[in-house]
Amino acid sequence: MSQNHPLKQDMTLSVIKTACSNCNLRELCLPLGLSLEELERLDDLISTRRRIRRGDHLYRAGEAFDAIYAIRSGFFKTDVLLEDGRDQVTGFQMAGELLGLDGISSEHHTCNAIALEDSEICAIPFSRLESLSREIHALQHHFHKVMSREIVRDHGVMMLLGTMRAEERLAAFLLNLSQRFTARGFSHAEFYLRMTREEIGSYLGLKLETVSRAFSKFQEEGYIAVQQKHIRILDVNGLKALMSQRH
Amino acid sequence: MSQNHPLKQDMTLSVIKTACSNCNLRELCLPLGLSLEELERLDDLISTRRRIRRGDHLYRAGEAFDAIYAIRSGFFKTDVLLEDGRDQVTGFQMAGELLGLDGISSEHHTCNAIALEDSEICAIPFSRLESLSREIHALQHHFHKVMSREIVRDHGVMMLLGTMRAEERLAAFLLNLSQRFTARGFSHAEFYLRMTREEIGSYLGLKLETVSRAFSKFQEEGYIAVQQKHIRILDVNGLKALMSQRH
DNA sequence: GCGTTCGCTTGATCCATGTCAACCAATAAG
DNA sequence: CTTATTGGTTGACATGGATCAAGCGAACGC
Numbered sequence: 380m381s382q383n384h385p386l387k388q389d390m391t392l393s394v395i396k397t398a399c400s401n402c403n404l405r406e407l408c409l410p411l412g413l414s415l416e417e418l419e420r421l422d423d424l425i426s427t428r429r430r431i432r433r434g435d436h437l438y439r440a441g442e443a444f445d446a447i448y449a450i451r452s453g454f455f456k457t458d459v460l461l462e463d464g465r466d467q468v469t470g471f472q473m474a475g476e477l478l479g480l481d482g483i484s485s486e487h488h489t490c491n492a493i494a495l496e497d498s499e500i501c502a503i504p505f506s507r508l509e510s511l512s513r514e515i516h517a518l519q520h521h522f523h524k525v526m527s528r529e530i531v532r533d534h535g536v537m538m539l540l541g542t543m544r545a546e547e548r549l550a551a552f553l554l555n556l557s558q559r560f561t562a563r564g565f566s567h568a569e570f571y572l573r574m575t576r577e578e579i580g581s582y583l584g585l586k587l588e589t590v591s592r593a594f595s596k597f598q599e600e601g602y603i604a605v606q607q608k609h610i611r612i613l614d615v616n617g618l619k620a621l622m623s624q625r626h
Numbered sequence: 627m628s629q630n631h632p633l634k635q636d637m638t639l640s641v642i643k644t645a646c647s648n649c650n651l652r653e654l655c656l657p658l659g660l661s662l663e664e665l666e667r668l669d670d671l672i673s674t675r676r677r678i679r680r681g682d683h684l685y686r687a688g689e690a691f692d693a694i695y696a697i698r699s700g701f702f703k704t705d706v707l708l709e710d711g712r713d714q715v716t717g718f719q720m721a722g723e724l725l726g727l728d729g730i731s732s733e734h735h736t737c738n739a740i741a742l743e744d745s746e747i748c749a750i751p752f753s754r755l756e757s758l759s760r761e762i763h764a765l766q767h768h769f770h771k772v773m774s775r776e777i778v779r780d781h782g783v784m785m786l787l788g789t790m791r792a793e794e795r796l797a798a799f800l801l802n803l804s805q806r807f808t809a810r811g812f813s814h815a816e817f818y819l820r821m822t823r824e825e826i827g828s829y830l831g832l833k834l835e836t837v838s839r840a841f842s843k844f845q846e847e848g849y850i851a852v853q854q855k856h857i858r859i860l861d862v863n864g865l866k867a868l869m870s871q872r873h
Numbered sequence: 874g875c876g877t878t879c880g881c882t883t884g885a886t887c888c889a890t891g892t893c894a895a896c897c898a899a900t901a902a903g
Numbered sequence: 904c905t906t907a908t909t910g911g912t913t914g915a916c917a918t919g920g921a922t923c924a925a926g927c928g929a930a931c932g933c
Contacts, residue, residue: 462870463870463871467788480774481774482774483770484771484774509770512760512766513759519756519759523773526727526730526773526777527728530777531728533783534728536780537783537787538706538708541714541830541831576880584789585921587881590881595883607928608880623710791889791890792889822909822910823910835890835891835911836890836891838910839890842912842913854898854899
């Protein structure tokens with residue numbers, strides 16, 4: 380069992396800084412235009428801050444659901460397992476994004492959430508979120524939007540899996556990552572992948588060899604420079620063009 | 627432009643019977659255990675009831691979002707369109723299910739909803755739903771569960787598209803339909819498909835020929851009897867077994 | 874520092890599904 | 904009733920990606 384071992388240092392840190400109101404991710408994670416008083420009440424939402432070490436689970440499929448999680452820093456994947464052993468990565472999540480929304484429906488988590496690098500999360504007890512969002516209109520609306528955005532994102536993945544070919548899928552994937560890194564103030568053209576070829580393949584419905592070949596192809600074509608997990612995008616438009624060409 | 631032509635008859639009908647409290651779908655669509663007073667307030671939620679004729683759009687991608695829709699009777703598909711003309715069916719919805727949740731995030735619909743048979747829907751203005759769910763705890767929670775269930779469903783489709791082969795996909799599709807018909811009091815073993823092979827294929831990430839061949843194969847194997855859109859399931863376990871066999 | 878493991882790349886081959894095409898059945902239109 | 908149209912089935916063939924296999928570099932444990 381991979382367990383979490385909060386360090387002393389970690390504990391004090393969480394006491395000092397668990398506050399949405401001064402979190403530098405608040406534009407990503409919270410509604411805009413809250414009053415000071417509302418912001419203060421929101422700070423009470425976060426029950427705990429936790430470190431999750433690379434490779435550890437934040438939660439597992441089947442566990443009772445009682446909180447959703449905001450990623451404060453780090454990188455996660457979620458995956459679902461079929462009885463017969465097949466599994467699929469359903470998403471990669473980065474700082475400012477939420478984890479655990481799928482657990483609301485059955486009150487049990489339906490997928491595994493695993494840290495791909497040492498990460499920090501804020502746990503938001505769901506019943507408290509519901510009661511606070513009955514009082515703060517903007518919070519309620521924001522939460523609904525976040526859930527809806529997740530549905531729209533999933534439709535995008537369905538589109539990708541259902542209609543695109545291997546290279547298009549990988550191009551879409553890279554462009555999506557690039558865009559999300561940009562939104563977080565990182566370079567849009569240069570980043571490190573936190574996941575393996577196999578995890579990318581699982582997410583994109585491809586085998587790792589196919590992913591690897593597509594990377595090589597993109598490099599040959601001059602769209603990107605790859606060196607293991609280090610990616611530099613050299614020609615965004617090339618990648619975009621690749622996606623829109625018929626068949 | 628396909629428009630809706632409500633008939634006089636239709637109008638009176640909607641005045642007489644627009645009431646969740648006596649809707650025979652309420653177990654599917656509403657939280658349980660509401661007080662009478664709460665049920666009455668819920669009835670006010672539904673602003674209009676509309677007929678949508680086979681082939682007509684309930685809404686289109688890009689249109690402003692202001693309501694979600696409960697299907698009172700009938701059958702719908704939703705699809706998304708890529709710029710280059712490719713499209714994909716993202717779901718089939720039947721009585722008691724909700725349409726339009728994807729529109730909350732951007733306040734515009736992100737897909738098309740098209741009736742596959744003459745249908746009736748209840749429009750639920752979203753702002754009213756939000757304000758009422760701030761007051762009725764059970765309604766709020768139910769709504770969150772419904773959104774979450776949609777996310778879980780989408781993960782199931784991603785799994786299907788990402789890891790299953792053609793026959794497994796079709797088997798999963800048939801079993802899912804069967805189960806949903808059963809939940810609505812229809813036969814679990816015999817039903818009419820409302821969609822074409824092409825639409826099934828689009829949903830499952832397959833070409834219509836492949837769908838057709840898989841149907842024929844299932845019939846040869848004795849799992850089902852097919853005659854155009856009429857399906858009889860003869861061996862549920864056969865279909866289930868097909869899905870869990872390795873590769 | 875050295876061996877082991879893991880992740881990645883690349884080549885050769887195979888196969889499931891796509892593509893193209895012909896034909897048939899059901900339904901709608903005239 | 905006759906014809907046009909749409910949806911479905913089936914066959915022959917093509918191909919994208921899976922599979923199998925070998926080898927290599929980077930990271931990690933000892």
